[in-house]
Amino acid sequence: MRQLSAGVATLEGAELRYGFVNTQLRALVGEQAEGQRVIDQPGRLPASLLAILPQVYANGVPYVAKACVCTPQLGEQAAQCFDFALDPYHDEQGNLSGLLLLAVDVSEQEHARQQSHELVTKTRQLDARLRVLTETAPLITYTMDAQGHYTYASPQWYRFTGQNPVADLAAAWPLLIHPDDRLRVLYEAETARRQGTGWNYEYRLRRFDGEYRWMLSRSLPEVHLPDAPAYWHGALTEIHLQRELSEARRRGEAEVRFLADSIPELIWTATAEGLIDYYNQYTTEYSGLTKDELGPTGWVGLLYPEEQAEAARGWVRSIASGAPFEGEYHLRRHDGTYRWHVIRAQRLADGSGLRWFGTCTDVENQYRLRQVLQTQYDELARAHHDLDTFVYAASHDLRQPSLNLRGLFEELRRTATFTDPEQGLLLSMFDQALGQLDTTLLDLATTVRTQRQQQEPTESIDVELLVEEVLLGLHAKIVQSQARVELQLCPVPVLVYSRANLRSVLHNLLSNALKFAHPERPPHVVVHSYLTPDGQPVLQVQDNGLGMALDNPGSPQFRLFARQHAHIDGTGVGLYLVQRIVSSQGGRIEVASTVGQGTTFTIYWTQASPSA
Amino acid sequence: MVMLGGATGTPPSKPKRLLVRIVLIIYYPSMKHILYISRAVRPLTDEDLQQLLDQSRRDNARHGITGILFYSHGNIAQLFEGEDGIADNLFKRISVDGRHTHVIKHIDKPITARSFNEWSMAFHPLEPSGFTALQGFVLPHHMPPTPTSLAIADALLVELVRLAVFGPDPSTPYQQAFPTLPRS
Ligand SMILES: Cc1cc2nc3c(=O)[nH]c(=O)nc-3n(C[C@H](O)[C@H](O)[C@H](O)COP(=O)(O)O)c2cc1C
Numbered sequence: 001m002r003q004l005s006a007g008v009a010t011l012e013g014a015e016l017r018y019g020f021v022n023t024q025l026r027a028l029v030g031e032q033a034e035g036q037r038v039i040d041q042p043g044r045l046p047a048s049l050l051a052i053l054p055q056v057y058a059n060g061v062p063y064v065a066k067a068c069v070c071t072p073q074l075g076e077q078a079a080q081c082f083d084f085a086l087d088p089y090h091d092e093q094g095n096l097s098g099l100l101l102l103a104v105d106v107s108e109q110e111h112a113r114q115q116s117h118e119l120v121t122k123t124r125q126l127d128a129r130l131r132v133l134t135e136t137a138p139l140i141t142y143t144m145d146a147q148g149h150y151t152y153a154s155p156q157w158y159r160f161t162g163q164n165p166v167a168d169l170a171a172a173w174p175l176l177i178h179p180d181d182r183l184r185v186l187y188e189a190e191t192a193r194r195q196g197t198g199w200n201y202e203y204r205l206r207r208f209d210g211e212y213r214w215m216l217s218r219s220l221p222e223v224h225l226p227d228a229p230a231y232w233h234g235a236l237t238e239i240h241l242q243r244e245l246s247e248a249r250r251r252g253e254a255e256v257r258f259l260a261d262s263i264p265e266l267i268w269t270a271t272a273e274g275l276i277d278y279y280n281q282y283t284t285e286y287s288g289l290t291k292d293e294l295g296p297t298g299w300v301g302l303l304y305p306e307e308q309a310e311a312a313r314g315w316v317r318s319i320a321s322g323a324p325f326e327g328e329y330h331l332r333r334h335d336g337t338y339r340w341h342v343i344r345a346q347r348l349a350d351g352s353g354l355r356w357f358g359t360c361t362d363v364e365n366q367y368r369l370r371q372v373l374q375t376q377y378d379e380l381a382r383a384h385h386d387l388d389t390f391v392y393a394a395s396h397d398l399r400q401p402s403l404n405l406r407g408l409f410e411e412l413r414r415t416a417t418f419t420d421p422e423q424g425l426l427l428s429m430f431d432q433a434l435g436q437l438d439t440t441l442l443d444l445a446t447t448v449r450t451q452r453q454q455q456e457p458t459e460s461i462d463v464e465l466l467v468e469e470v471l472l473g474l475h476a477k478i479v480q481s482q483a484r485v486e487l488q489l490c491p492v493p494v495l496v497y498s499r500a501n502l503r504s505v506l507h508n509l510l511s512n513a514l515k516f517a518h519p520e521r522p523p524h525v526v527v528h529s530y531l532t533p534d535g536q537p538v539l540q541v542q543d544n545g546l547g548m549a550l551d552n553p554g555s556p557q558f559r560l561f562a563r564q565h566a567h568i569d570g571t572g573v574g575l576y577l578v579q580r581i582v583s584s585q586g587g588r589i590e591v592a593s594t595v596g597q598g599t600t601f602t603i604y605w606t607q608a609s610p611s612a
Numbered sequence: 613m614v615m616l617g618g619a620t621g622t623p624p625s626k627p628k629r630l631l632v633r634i635v636l637i638i639y640y641p642s643m644k645h646i647l648y649i650s651r652a653v654r655p656l657t658d659e660d661l662q663q664l665l666d667q668s669r670r671d672n673a674r675h676g677i678t679g680i681l682f683y684s685h686g687n688i689a690q691l692f693e694g695e696d697g698i699a700d701n702l703f704k705r706i707s708v709d710g711r712h713t714h715v716i717k718h719i720d721k722p723i724t725a726r727s728f729n730e731w732s733m734a735f736h737p738l739e740p741s742g743f744t745a746l747q748g749f750v751l752p753h754h755m756p757p758t759p760t761s762l763a764i765a766d767a768l769l770v771e772l773v774r775l776a777v778f779g780p781d782p783s784t785p786y787q788q789a790f791p792t793l794p795r796s
Contacts, residue, residue, distance in 0.1 A: 273775070273776040295719070296769060296772075297769045299765075301765040312764050312767065315772075316768070320780035
């Protein structure tokens with residue numbers, strides 16, 4: 001009996017004193033139990049068992065108590081669980097003489113049972129939750145077996161399709177798929193089933209109102225290795241609107257791209273971060289680079305190197321602030337030539353967020369036109385200025401003869417006698433006319449002088465730069481006459497002059513050199529500057545043109561309206577002006593010329609360079 | 613096999629030039645730089661960043677990888693440069709790194725010279741005190757301007773991803789970001 005894994009004890013007599021107690025039971029009731037009454041020495045026996053003992057003895061009927069919890073053993077944590085059996089036994093005479101107590105430790109079984117109970121409860125909860133979710137979520141859930149039959153569809157399916165809940169799911173479902181999609185769907189589902197994989201496809205399903213709606217069907221097999229899957233569980237989501245939207249966007253995008261690709265203008269789009277993700281066809285044609293070669297910021301590499309940093313800064317500024325981007329830049333064409341472009345970009349919100357839309361418009365032709373207009377404007381401004389100077393000079397120069405006239409007239413009136421009274425009238429008229437002439441000249445001179453005093457501050461001027469500027473203005477003429485212009489401007493003089501006046505001087509000399517060209521040869525003009533031994537800056541303009549006859553080359557007198565070559569357009573004021581301007585600044589002009597060979601003008605500016 | 617010498621009468625300059633090229637390739641392997649952007653799978657903690665900084669700095673120094681990594685609020689961008697094979701390998705490793713996704717490569721181009729002389733990381737730690745003294749760590753608003761040796765298109769790209777990662781910083785006017793080329 002001692003080897004039993006169960007605890008055994010005899011409880012003897014009506015007093016229920018411990019008789020035999022095996023080791024296992026001693027662990028429950030204590031080492032010194034034998035001979036004691038159970039009531040006095042209950043050990044860890046549960047109270048419920050103790051309470052029932054006298055009854056069992058009185059009734060003499062066996063009793064079993066299952067899964068009774070006993071307080072834990074000293075030093076142990078978990079409470080122990082026992083099944084107790086009480087068996088009355090009799091003496092030889094057949095009189096009841098005690099109870100046999102059997103205690104089997106069922107802690108583990110009980111633990112397992114409790115766990116499984118918890119599991120069941122939990123499963124039930126999960127099940128309920130799953131049901132609520134599957135039946136309330138805005139999607140249809142379903143199960144399909146290995147033969148391809150739908151065995152379950154959540155209530156949403158019936159609501160969506162309007163099918164009777166008792167309808168034959170397996171038969172009805174395929175018929176509700178749009179005829180154009182049906183074969184594809186059946187084929188794809190079958191392929192997936194055969195391979196034991198899941199699927200993910202879209203098709204149109206007929207709604208209760210007869211309209212077909214796009215659905216996304218996704219499913220996964222339920223796998224219990226090593227068996228082949230027997231069920232596929234999946235969900236069906238309506239994606240009709242998304243699909244129509246993306247369809248519309250795709251169509252819209254395709255249309256926009258087509259338009260963008262057919263326009264001979266550089267068009268591109270960029271992400272909100274400023275990275276270009278689309279260049280139209282023309283951009284690749286213009287640049288000769290593929291979209292990959294251009295890359296997300298490659299456009300900046302197409303600009304003039306000097307322009308790139310500024311453009312990059314502007315672009316980053318726009319991306320950071322969202323402000324539109326605009327600038328004029330040279331853009332390199334595939335053949336290496338640069339053309340002026342206006343680059344503009346603007347941030348707009350399209351369906352999927354913020355994006356940048358940009359264009360580069362070729363304005364080279366406008367730019368050229370603008371340049372031509374600018375040169376013409378400059379020439380007009382110069383002519384205007386020349387005329388002003390001329391009027392001023394002429395009025396000034398004519399005042400002396402007019403004063404002389406007045407003197408002569410006074411003399412005449414004093415000495416001559418007039419008898420005819422009509423002659424007296426004539427005299428007073430003459431007097432009046434003279435007065436008028438004088439005031440007019442004076443007014444003229446004052447008007448122009450006051451105007452010009454505001455316009456003409458003097459400044460330090462680099463003659464070389466100004467010569468280049470003037471030649472730029474004469475570019476068309478130079479090209480047209482195939483002239484060769486040579487500059488030998490060292491040391492380059494810096495003069496303090498009115499810019500407009502100096503420009504007039506240079507323009508007149510250079511344009512004359514081109515204008516009075518010899519018909520038999522293209523003009524060759526040499527502009528030469530040097531310092532005289534005493535440090536005076538000198539400028540020489542030498543041509544190989546018609547030349548002219550001179551009376552006094554050392555100090556030539558250019559008279560108003562004196563024109564050497566009547567067949568060539570001109571006002572005859574040019575050289576007159578040059579001389580006046582130069583001499584008003586204290587300088588002088590010399591001319592050397594041979595008819596038929598050419599002319600050389602030499603200007604002594606007289607002024608030593610002040611800024612050096 | 614490269615044939616040297618002129619038994620066939622071809623001028624020797626061609627094979628010689630080829631030889632020079634080969635020698636150059638062996639001793640001066642060609643270099644490239646790679647720029648990508650990505651998203652962290654979940655926000656990186658200071659410890660994550662520190663760990664990445666330590667490991668990358670150690671490995672990059674060993675492999676001659678230089679460059680810069682930007683991190684902010686899960687946004688990542690990195691420009692690194694190195695020898696072709698090494699850079700390609702690194703990118704392969706980085707692109708499968710489980711810490712981030714949506715890795716998009718924006719530049720992968722040969723370069724003739726490095727623009728960075730070390731590898732560093734710029735981010736805003738939650739606890740900046742522990743980082744400021746660390747080798748290879750820079751606070752985003754202490755970042756040096758984009759190196760002038762980068763082509764402006766590349767520098768622009770770096771600027772744009774820096775902007776995308778950190779957002780506009782009013783204290784950094786963008787005037788400094790690009791060098792103005794000297795007029796030739
Ligand atoms: C955003 C990011 C950037 C990284 N940059 C580098 C780097 O520059 N250098 C490097 O060695 N590892 C870098 N790593 C780590 C690599 O992905 C990889 O974990 C590391 O090289 C160790 O690879 P291994 O375990 O295959 O040796 C980076 C990881 C991430 C997520």
